[in-house]
Structures are given as structure tokens and as C-alpha cells.
Amino acid sequence: MYIIKVKGVAKIPDYVQLRDEQFTLLAYFRVDRPEKHLEKAGLGDKQAYIMGLVKDLPFGRIIKLEL
Structure with a gap:
């Protein structure tokens, strides 16, 4: 599983995406x-x-989650 943090702009908030393999x-x-x-x-x-991972994750970076 992968996690991506997406930066919002103006009134659009920041989002997180969780994706599979x-x-x-x-x-x-x-x-x-x-x-x-x-x-x-x-x-x-x-x-x-x-x-906890999302808090420290830079925007636009993809990391692999080991759950």
C-alpha cells in the first residue's frame, strides 16, 4: 500500500491518498x-x-506503507 499527501490551494484543503500495489x-x-x-x-x-506518517510526510511524496 502507498500513501501520498496532496497540497491544497486557497480554500481547497490538504488531502491524503491511500493506494494499493x-x-x-x-x-x-x-x-x-x-x-x-x-x-x-x-x-x-x-x-x-x-x-503519524502523514504529519511528517512532505507534499507530493509517495511512500510505501508496511501494514
Whole structure:
């Protein structure tokens, strides 16, 4: 699984994308509101870990998540 942090502009907020090995979009959510989307993707129990990575992740950078 891969994670990408996308920078918002003006009134558009910052977003996070979670993608699988084939780069299919699994979840797309605002940085400040991840709860519902991570639960829907089945990653609610890993929310603290994922959001910890997102906090330090530079915009536009893709990293591989080892869950």
C-alpha cells in the first residue's frame, strides 16, 4: 500500500491518498478528517500510525506503507 499527501490551494484543503500495489485508489480523505474514511477502508485500527506518517510526510511524496 502507498500513501501520498496532496497540497491544497486557497480554500481547497490538504488531502491524503491511500493506494494499493496496482495504484488503485483505496481511500481519499482530508488530513484533518480521516476517521470515517479509514474505517471504511478497513484501516481504523491503524489510524494513529497512518496519521503519524502523514504529519511528517512532505507534499507530493509517495511512500510505501508496511501494514
